[in-house]
Each structure stands twice: as structure tokens, then as C-alpha cells.
Amino acid sequence: MNFATIGTGWIVDTFIDSAAVLAPDLYCRGVYSRDYRRGAEFGAGHGIHRVYTDLQQMAEDRELDGVYIASPNAFHYRQAAYLMDHGKHVLCEKTSVVTAEQLKLLYEKGEKNQCIFLEALKGIYTPEMKLAKEALGRLGEIHLALFDYSKYSSKYDSYAAGHIPNIFNPAMAAGGLMDMGIYNVYPAVYLFGIPENIDARASFLRTGADAAGAQIFEYPDKTVVLSYSKSGSSSHDAVIMGTKGTLHIDSVETLGRVWIQWQSGETEVVGERSREIPAMGYEAECFYRLASRGWEKDTRKYYRELQELGIAVLETMEMIRRKAGIYFPEACYEI
Secondary structure, eight states, rough: OEEEEEEESSSHHHHHHHHHOOOOOOOEEEEESSHHHHHHHHTTTTOOOOSSSSHHHHTTTTOOEEEEEEEOHHHHHHHHHHHHHOOEEEEEEEOSOOHHHHHHHHHHHHHHHHHHEEEOOOOGGGHHHHHHHGGGGOOEEEEEEEEEEEEOOTTTTHHHHHHHOOOGGGGTSSSSIIIIHHHHHHHHHHHOOOOOOOEEEEEEEEEEEEEEEEEEEEEOOOEEEEEEESSSOOOOOOEEEEESEEEESSOOOOEEEEEEEETSSSEEEEOOOTTOTTTTTHHHHHHHHHHHHHTTTHHHHHHHHHHHHHHHHEEEEEEEEHHHHHHGGGGGOOO
16 A cells, blocks of 8 residues: 655654554655655655655545645645545544544545545554553442643744744644643543543643643543643653552553552553554554455444544544633634
8 A cells, every 4th residue: 555645754754664563565655745855855764756745746646545644733634635535545643633523524525435534643543552441340440540641842942932833833723732632632532431521721822822731521430630731741641540450551642551550559561562563553554454444344343433532532622622722723623
């Protein structure tokens, strides 16, 4: 399966290298960049010689089966919709789109054009995430869970110097929640479902973007607390407390290790990813599997489950933004 990329940043480098490990039949054949020289330099580092500076040119390339989108969030919906109208499968970096309505329309385009749309978020595709969910039933009654993902942004120094990096620009549908907070929201919704009520707060920068924030998810029998930051760092872990034991997730981003601390004091490792397997490899493998076998019965069922989860997460993200007062320009919501 041949794919091209939109974007030339470090995350695209990582994705291409990760795909080679778990999806060796997924071949990167081209790169899109508005700057031909930048695209050519990036491509040369991966043995890619096809550079597009026009989205139509890429969309009409019949040798391409799919596209990995890693552009700023504000461009995701329009780029994905255009590519899917041309029959391309799309794997789109988180946060994939701004609204659940946009996501539903992309899924409809996929049905119409026999192509898939998948959101790229490392942790949700790892085997360890499924093992974590299976382990919940052994913890006894769960009344409290804590999720955190905080990492000092490599762009914060630029912001502090007076610039406006894309990641801190609301016009790009960016900010801490969309870049970091979603790493908490996905597992929280996957493990516990959509909360009955949400309270949310955020700390804002001079650009209007949120730098950090916290949410409280209320369920009938439990409270789930989430926090994120792009102006400070933590260990990125999650703790789910049960009456029989506590489940620890060492990183909600990559789920490197999942383990239980039982009330007896004993510990049990539920799952641990080999360091030889890059976390982004799982999303690449899933993308390849769905794109190549997406209309088979069993694979289609799994794709439906991912669609339902994606919509639930976007609906939850919209509720968080309303509660926290996080807003983007009108163009980001267009369909």
C-alpha cells in the first residue's frame, strides 16, 4: 500500500520509521509541502523522490492509496475531505478535527468512496490499552481515577520570546487541550464512557491558546480527574483506584507499562510494550489493516467501534472546550 504525507516535522519522521517496524507493506512514496525545497530535503532523508506542492496533484495521483496528515489541526478537515473525495484513505494526527459533526461527515465520505478515516493517537491502538480495560473488572469498586499528561513544549521558548508558534495559535485550532489533553480524554472515554457531567478549567496564554487545564468527569459511581500542560512536565501517568487494587498506566501517551498494585502489597504486570516496538507502529499497522481489509466483516466491526469511540471523544472534547472557555475562529468549525 502506497501512502504520502502532509507535513515534514519530526512526527512524520517518527511515523515513517515506526510504520517500517509493524507495517512493512505500508510504503511512503511522496510528501506534500508548500515549500518544494523543504519537501525535497525531507523526502531525501527517507528515499522519497515524489514531492507535491499542490493538494490536487497529490489527490489525483493514482499510485497513492492513502495519506498521513500531520498539518496544523485547522487544516485537517478540509484536507481530509478533499482527499477522501478522491478515494484516498486518510490517517490524521490527533486531534483529527474540531467537531464531532466534521468527523461524522468524514466517515460518511468514507462509506461513499470506499475509503477509511482514522485518527492517529498512539496509545489507543496498543495491546496494552485493551489489557488495561480487561483488568478493570478485577479491581473491585472504582470510585476515583487520575489521568495526567504534561510536557514542556519545545515551542514554549519561542512563544516566550514573543513569537506565535502554530501550537499556541487558536487560529490553528491548537493549544494544550487539543495537543496534550486528548491523550487523557481518549483513554478516559474508552475505559469509562462519556461522563454524565463535565467541569473544566484552563490557563490561557497571551495568544488566547490554553497552556494547561484540568477536567472533572462525573459518572454515577466514580469521579475521573484529568490534567494537562504544555508549560510544565510530569511523568504522564494514570492511576485507577479500586477497592481491591490500583491500576497504574506509566504513560497515557505510549502505554509502555501497565501494572496493578494489589491491596496486599503485591504487584502484577498486566502488559509491557517491548522497547523494540515503537508506539506509533500500532496506529500504522491498524491503518494498513483497515485500508487493505476494511470492508471484511470482522475488520468492519472493529472500524465501527473505532468510529463510535472517535465521535464520543470529539463530543467530549467539545463539552470540555465550552466549559473551559476554549474557542477557535469560526473558520475552524466550517464543513
